[in-house]
Amino acid sequence: KLIDQFTGLRVDGLAVISNKNLTGALFDKLRARGIPVVAVERTYSHPHVDNLSVKDREGCYQAAERFLQMGHRRVAAIAAGWDEPVEAARREGFRQALCDWGVPRERQLVQTVGQYHLEEGRAAMEALLALDEPPTGIFCTADTLAAGAMRYLLRRLLRRMRADGRNQKHFLIVGWNEMAEEFCTKLIANKALGCYVDGYLGVEYSDSPGKIH
Numbered sequence: 001k002l003i004d005q006f007t008g009l010r011v012d013g014l015a016v017i018s019n020k021n022l023t024g025a026l027f028d029k030l031r032a033r034g035i036p037v038v039a040v041e042r043t044y045s046h047p048h049v050d051n052l053s054v055k056d057r058e059g060c061y062q063a064a065e066r067f068l069q070m071g072h073r074r075v076a077a078i079a080a081g082w083d084e085p086v087e088a089a090r091r092e093g094f095r096q097a098l099c100d101w102g103v104p105r106e107r108q109l110v111q112t113v114g115q116y117h118l119e120e121g122r123a124a125m126e127a128l129l130a131l132d133e134p135p136t137g138i139f140c141t142a143d144t145l146a147a148g149a150m151r152y153l154l155r156r157l158l159r160r161m162r163a164d165g166r167n168q169k170h171f172l173i174v175g176w177n178e179m180a181e182e183f184c185t186k187l188i189a190n191k192a193l194g195c196y197v198d199g200y201l202g203v204e205y206s207d208s209p210g211k212i213h
Contacts, residue, residue, distance in 0.1 A: 007033050016049075018042050020084060042086055056086055060093030060141070063174045067137040068101045072172060075103065076135035078124040078145045081112030090141040090176065109135055113145065121148025129153075137172040146175025 003026050006014055014030060016022060018041040030037055031048040043051035067075045077094050080087040098105055108131060111124035121140060125148065128135055140146035150173055 003029065007035065011035060013038070015040060016042075016044075018086075042084070054086075056089040057093040057096075060090045060139070060176070061097045062093075063176070064094045064097035064139055065101070066174065067139065067172060068097065068103065070137075070172065072135075072137035073103055074109070074133065074135040075137040075139065076109040076111065076128050077139045077141070078111045078113065078121055078128075078149060079139075079141040080116065081114065087141065094139055094141075116142045116144045118144055118148035118151065121145035122152040123148075125149035125152045138174070140173065140175045143175035146173050149173055 003014075003022075007030070013036045016037060016039045019039075020042045022044070024046055027037060027044070027046045027048045037049045038052060039049050040052045041054050043049075043053050064075065075098065077091070079091050079094070095105060109128070111127055113120035113124055121144060124145065125138065128138065129152075138146075138149055140149060153171060153173075
């Protein structure tokens with residue numbers, strides 16, 4: 001239906017951003033009308049589509065390596081569980097970084113979710129912090145998950161930590177997509193509780209693909 005609307009508006013071109021549901025028949029319709037198509041992030045093999053892909057594996061490797069360079073060894077992941085190329089590449093980059101640094105993988109430190117929703121990130125964060133030995137770093141394969149994780153940490157965990165007398169905890173949360181400003185601030189610090197939450201919520205691509213800023 002959207003494709004019909006766009007063609008009706010006589011658009012000069014169409015950018016398809018992170019959508020895996022378009023069919024070859026739809027691309028054929030666009031080609032017949034002379035409308036070029038560029039797919040961003042999720043790629044298509046159709047001859048009428050030019051693909052602009054992101055180096056998800058390399059970027060997520062660098063994101064995980066950031067934890068390790070800062071001394072974190074209990075590093076968890078909140079990741080989409082389906083086997084699309086984008087999601088699989090992100091999980092693989094994270095796993096490979098831990099392997100290269102000699103950090104053993106623990107199944108309980110990987111929380112897979114079914115959707116990129118705030119509630120999924122919140123629930124996964126709650127499960128991770130309920131472990132006997134919770135992580136100090138959490139990598140999220142989307143900023144919506146990271147924002148959900150941060151909301152849980154700020155609204156519930158910090159008060160519980162103060163009540164229990166467990167202060168001076170440091171959590172590093174890394175997200176992906178540079179969308180987190182829609183959900184929460186990039187850097188949050190609560191000095192009154194003696195607990196800091198660093199939100200490096202996004203990976204920015206520049207001259208060096210996957211470089212974190």
